Amino acid sequence: MQQVQDPLGESRAAVRGSSRVPGSSGAASLEFRGVSKRYGSATGSGGAVNDLSFVVPAGAICVLVGPSGCGKTTSLKMVNRLIEPSSGQILIDGVDVGTEDVTALRRRIGYVIQQVGLFPHLTVGRNVAVVPALVGWSGERQRARTRELLSMVGLDPDRYADRYPAQLSGGERQRVGVARALAADPLLMLMDEPFAAVDPIVRERLQDEFLRLQRELAKTILFVTHDVDEAIKMGDLIAVLAEGGRLAQFGPPDEILAHPASDFVARFVGQDRGLKRLSLRTVADLRVEPIGEREGLPAFPPATTLRDALSILLAADTRGGVVLGNEGKPRGLVTVDAIASALADDAGGAART
């Protein structure tokens, strides 16, 4: 169904990989090769996985998305062997995880879950340091690393390191969960609905901050969600799973939105997939027209998504809006037609042969 070459080519992942933070050991590639998990009929087919094959290049975020019971979480847990596959192999940098010592394997893989699972009896600082402590780092190195990570996820170490998890908000707990998963500088992170338990506003902020962090860290990440919008936002690659744990489609978000491989995928990503594609692009990507009279026209900073720009243009009922350049100077005029044709251009270029 899908080829197993690097489907990203010269994509975001490669760009991210070039700007690593010092002290980061980088990322590993991840491959699913014919992976299946069958459960006895007594437990039903929920969570089963059927002949899953795909490759995530080092430094990319791959999102597993699909309806409940499609085997997303099962697939994720087979990577760190919380669940053992019935057949097939999972390879990290070409090495079959089934051949490794399971404890050592898990300590090299970051793990973030929806309910966070912070240890209530340990302070925030000691929660973050659990894996370094398990692998025998010195106390001083643990403390230094903890402070670094807490700052990285936006928590002041002086204020937070000695608190207990019960004293944190939901969003703060998730940040600590992410810091804990990053503690021993894993080559690979597994994130199982990591932002699903917080309210939408906090979720959006956590997503944005995590993407910013990932631009520096360039970890390979396998990310599970049931939320298509989150998949599109977070993923360099998306694996859409159908019921029964089949891979329905695998590719970059724009390709899945532009060319759903089946009715199932089209229905799953939604009628508004055209609008969702617009949210993947910003006005900075647009070809603009010369500005004539700009009196009363809305202005768009470069990071405005085409979806937001379109929405604003429709609401304002104007012929166009002014796209601003990096220094806030007007760069040109954007119209509803230009936004619509931006998708058409891309669709032509990305069409399958």
Place this chain on the structure above:
Amino acid sequence: MNGEPLVRWDWLFAHLGPIGDRVGQHLYLATIAVGIGFGISFVLAALSIRRRRLFPLITIVATGLYAIPSFAMFAALVAVTGITTLTAEIPLVLYTLVLFIPNIVAGFDAVPADVLEAADGLGYTAGERWWRVELPLAVPLVVAGLRLATVSTIGLVTVSAILGDSFGGLGYYILDGYQRHFTTEILVGGLLSIGLAALADFGCVLLQRFLTPWAAARAAVR
């Protein structure tokens, strides 16, 4: 009754030494019973957690033992083990089981599933997970069981006075006072036993605060 005062302070002050010895014996008998009872209960609780079907069975047996009147159990054991410390300890130990086991099981059951999953996923071995995650998180309910068992055992030690003068701790004074119609002795034995139980309970609370500073942080938030 016969014009006696309720408390004969002169008797009390004349017997401070022997009373101290009885307090020591009382604590000795209670500590051994609670210690051994805790050990046996821990093993049976661990078994109940692994083999869930055994839990109701173990609970029924422990409850059944608790239903045996203490007088009857001490008396019946004399025929088997004679007038020995063992005879005093066996009932005391058996009575702790029903207080310890359900609390220990509940303590381990109360460890949240997401915490266990995180521990596994982060690479704790089974042993590390037990020592560093499950046991510490079970402590609040285990200590709740310890408080019950300690208070109950300190009260019950007095009944072992029926085995003779070398047993019973402060219960010796209660029995002796009853037989001699001497209220001072009954009050000394009874009140000091209650005082010991209260002190021991307070000690357990301090132990819990020391072992679980995080629980206080949690309580402060709610």
